[in-house]
Amino acid sequence: MSALDLLVEGAAEVFTATSAGALPDAVVGIHAGKIAWIGSRAGLAASDWTVGDATRRVDARGGLVTPGLVDPHTHLVFAGDRADEYARRATGTPYLQIAAQGGGIAATMRATRAASEETLVALARPRLDRLLGFGVTTAEIKSGYGLDFDNEIKMLRVIRALDATHPVRLVPTFLGAHTVPPDRRDDRAAYVREVCERMIPAVAGAGLATFCDVFVEQGAFDLDEAETVLRAGLAHGLLAKLHADQLGAGGGAELAARLGAVSADHLEHVSRAGIAALAAAGTVAVLLPGAALFLGQDDRPPARRLIEGGVRVALATDCNPGTCMTENLPLMLTLGMSRLGLSPTEALLAVTAHAAAAVGREAVAGSLQVGRPADLAIFGVPSHRHLPYHFGVNHTLCVLVDGRVVHGG
Numbered sequence: 182m183s184a185l186d187l188l189v190e191g192a193a194e195v196f197t198a199t200s201a202g203a204l205p206d207a208v209v210g211i212h213a214g215k216i217a218w219i220g221s222r223a224g225l226a227a228s229d230w231t232v233g234d235a236t237r238r239v240d241a242r243g244g245l246v247t248p249g250l251v252d253p254h255t256h257l258v259f260a261g262d263r264a265d266e267y268a269r270r271a272t273g274t275p276y277l278q279i280a281a282q283g284g285g286i287a288a289t290m291r292a293t294r295a296a297s298e299e300t301l302v303a304l305a306r307p308r309l310d311r312l313l314g315f316g317v318t319t320a321e322i323k324s325g326y327g328l329d330f331d332n333e334i335k336m337l338r339v340i341r342a343l344d345a346t347h348p349v350r351l352v353p354t355f356l357g358a359h360t361v362p363p364d365r366r367d368d369r370a371a372y373v374r375e376v377c378e379r380m381i382p383a384v385a386g387a388g389l390a391t392f393c394d395v396f397v398e399q400g401a402f403d404l405d406e407a408e409t410v411l412r413a414g415l416a417h418g419l420l421a422k423l424h425a426d427q428l429g430a431g432g433g434a435e436l437a438a439r440l441g442a443v444s445a446d447h448l449e450h451v452s453r454a455g456i457a458a459l460a461a462a463g464t465v466a467v468l469l470p471g472a473a474l475f476l477g478q479d480d481r482p483p484a485r486r487l488i489e490g491g492v493r494v495a496l497a498t499d500c501n502p503g504t505c506m507t508e509n510l511p512l513m514l515t516l517g518m519s520r521l522g523l524s525p526t527e528a529l530l531a532v533t534a535h536a537a538a539a540v541g542r543e544a545v546a547g548s549l550q551v552g553r554p555a556d557l558a559i560f561g562v563p564s565h566r567h568l569p570y571h572f573g574v575n576h577t578l579c580v581l582v583d584g585r586v587v588h589g590g
């Protein structure tokens with residue numbers, strides 16, 4: 182017999198994100214930072230675990246307990262903001278005109294290059310605090326606003342520093358191929374070579390990233406360039422991700438599948454062949470419905486066809502200063518239902534088990550299982566159906582990482 186360190190009790194529902202489903206009236210016991218028990222109180226009483234005087238009790242107050250949410254696609258390290266650009270776009274100025282006048286990614290690039298590592302850490306920390314406050318315990322963050330050797334390394338060092346000092350677990354992605362920086366447009370092939378031959382070996386050698394990602398679109402990189410970059414990443418042990426098929430069906434999903442990418446992201450215009458390829462490769466589809474909302478566009482990835490085609494679907498905030506300035510991951514559940522046709526269970530799996538798979542963390546995050554790290558969130562809603570239903574407000578009561586209360590309580 183040994184005593185639990187912490188007991189989460191009083192939940193109306195525990196959403197496990199496993200085949201066990203959503204358990205009514207369950208308790209969660211934690212010992213040494215790991216989940217020790219999930220199930221009924223009577224079962225716990227009959228188990229080898231005891232609830233002693235030293236066991237901390239966390240009252241879920243009739244709420245919903247979920248795995249700590251996973252945000253599998255963000256760009257939340259950056260300097261500056263683009264509120265003016267948002268206002269201009271909303272009132273009708275085309276993006277191409279804004280970009281031609283020095284706005285867009287290039288504006289964030291200039292501000293991020295000008296900021297020190299310490300400044301970028303200080304700017305990103307409150308964003309991570311807000312993410313945690315929405316129940317997120319694991320998040321992916323991409324580089325991609327440095328767009329030269331020193332500044333891409335700087336961004337990844339910022340992510341490492343944040344990971345070491347903030348409760349949210351971070352998954353770093355190298356996105357040197359976000360766009361060709363304005364000062365390199367006269368020789369884009371040379372920029373791609375620098376990404377492959379100089380940046381990727383340095384990033385991988387210093388252990389600064391898990392993934393390598395490429396933005397495949399008109400105006401960014403084409404399929405051949407993306408394949409070159411991702412193959413260089415794979416050769417150095419960086420797993421592949423891809424921004425694909427956002428503006429038009431360009432074979433991005435097929436490329437992601439062919440390279441065994443862990444995820445393909447955006448996919449607003451993925452083709453039928455692309456869906457079949459993703460399913461066969463086990464590549465997770467990461468959908469970003471906040472961006473279309475923010476940009477006032479009606480583009481919708483075919484979430485139902487992806488799911489019915491056998492692709493695991495994840496949802497992410499895409500938190501970035503230009504096309505989706507929010508840390509509200511639960512809002513994406515609502516957009517996932519209202520705009521993409523997901524069910525409540527599909528939506529919640531999309532920010533737990535499937536999101537963990539999209540960042541290669543499914544063995545340790547995204548589901549509540551005995552023996553796993555005790556990362557979980559408690560929301561003040563009576564069931565998983567109510568989290569997307571009552572939208573635009575923050576229902577988070579409490580967040581635990583490694584069995585410690587790190588938010589609320």
Ligand SMILES: [Zn+2]
Pocket residue numbers: 254255256424499
């Ligand atoms: Zn992105």
